[in-house]
Amino acid sequence: MTKKEVIAILYGGKSGEHEVSLRSACSVYHHIDRSIYAPLLIGITKTGRWYLQPEKPIAPDTENLPLTADEAALVSAVPGDGLHCRGRRLDIDAAFPVLHGTNGEDGTVQGLLEICNIPYIGAGVLGSSxxxxxxxxxxxxxxxxxxxVPFMRVEAEEFSSSSDLWPKKLKMLKDCFTPPLFVKPVRAGSSVGVSRIENWQALEKALEEALRYDTSALVEPAxxxxxxxxxxxxxxxxxxxxxxxxxxxxxxxxxxxxxxxxxxxxxxxxxxxxxxxxxxxxxxxxxxxxxxxxxxxxxxxxxxxxxxxxxxxxxxxxxxxxxxxxxxxxxxxxxxxxxxxxxxxxxxxxxxxxxxxxxxxxxxxxxxxxx
Incomplete structure (x- = not known):
């Protein structure tokens, strides 16, 4: 009997899109071809800790993968030698990072997997970042x-109340764009932190929201x-x-x-x-x-x-x-x-x-x- 390839599904993550990842990974888990692959679940908490998940069946109607944070199942990354848990190296043929947004889609996990010498699905470090x-x-x-779509970037330092750069940046925005506008974090997805504004009075609140999720924001015309x-x-x-x-x-x-x-x-x-x-x-x-x-x-x-x-x-x-x-x-x-x-x-x-x-x-x- 041909040995099945072990695919480590990485999900959860330290990201504003943690919950979306639970859904996406659950769908991948249900659709992966069990005649070829054996999925191995590794859940990542919102604090960024990795845990090997219990090997137990997950009902077909489950929409969100569960995530158990068992300290005895803490996963560690060993440069050049893969992922380890309970004192041994995990037998992994490839990793599938089903991780949306920061600390997953931005090249960080991809770089870690490169250093650990693990094949992985999706874009590499540069393409991801x-x-x-x-x-x-x-x-x-x-x-x-x-x-x-035209855009202008606003850095958190420019928008700071102590900065004298904001009046100049605001003038540049008003010279280039006319509401309605979209304001969004530069490095986030799933529309997290995104606002549509109809007038300039709403801009500062929208920037505050976007900058909760990143250090830079984009302003774009609708x-x-x-x-x-x-x-x-x-x-x-x-x-x-x-x-x-x-x-x-x-x-x-x-x-x-x-x-x-x-x-x-x-x-x-x-x-x-x-x-x-x-x-x-x-x-x-x-x-x-x-x-x-x-x-x-x-x-x-x-x-x-x-x-x-x-x-x-x-x-x-x-x-x-x-x-x-x-x-x-x-x-x-x-x-x-x-x-x-x-x-x-x-x-x-x-x-x-x-x-x-x-x-x-x-x-x-x-x-x-x-x-």
């Missing part, structure tokens, strides 16, 4: 000639456009899927609409756009993906302006939602890649990248002279 920074990603895309998303997978060679459209019933596609309110948004798959626009969206999605150094998977988000038909890049998510209603797996499935096959493909991509990087030399000495 760059994509997490919405402002930096837009600067890269703009340099490639891709159209992006776009009168349709919200279109596109799934992309691959390493050097990429594959995109038919775009989908979000029709939020709230003022925008906020956290509640995404994860709490079952009627928060309608999801159209495929989006009702003509073939030419769909092909262009997919082309731009793949170019945005590659130019940000992303590997493995991502969901690329756009606005399609209603009056002009212009396509504007909004952001890219390197660990998109995997819940039962999340767009990323649904777009892949609509494009001919069912959920279990998607997981299998992403595991293969992660291991391929690991093997490719393992062939690189890290010393000027000959191989026979190294450990």
């Amino acid at each position: 760059l994509s997490m920074d919405k402002g930096a990603a837009k600067e890269i895309w703009a340099s490639r000639g891709l159209s992006v 776009v009168n456009g349709r919200e279109i998303e596109c799934s992309v997978i691959g390493n050097f060679h990429t594959r995109s899927f038919p775009p989908g459209e979000i029709l939020p019933s709230h003022s925008f596609y906020d956290y509640e609409a995404k994860y709490i309110d079952p009627d928060g948004a309608a999801l159209l798959l495929p989006a009702k756009i003509d073939d030419t626009a769909a092909a262009e969206l997919r082309r731009i999605a793949e170019e945005a993906y590659r130019s940000a150094g992303v590997e493995g998977m991502a969901r690329v988000d756009f606005f399609l302006e209603k009056e002009s038909g212009r396509i504007l890049l909004n952001e890219i998510n390197t660990i998109p939602g995997f819940t039962s209603i999340s767009m990323f797996p649904r777009m892949c499935e609509a494009g001919g890649l069912p959920y279990p096959d998607l997981i299998r493909k992403m595991i293969v991509l992660g291991k391929e990248r690991f093997e490719k990087r393992s062939r690189c030399l890290y010393s000027i000495l000959s191989l026979s002279d190294t450990d």
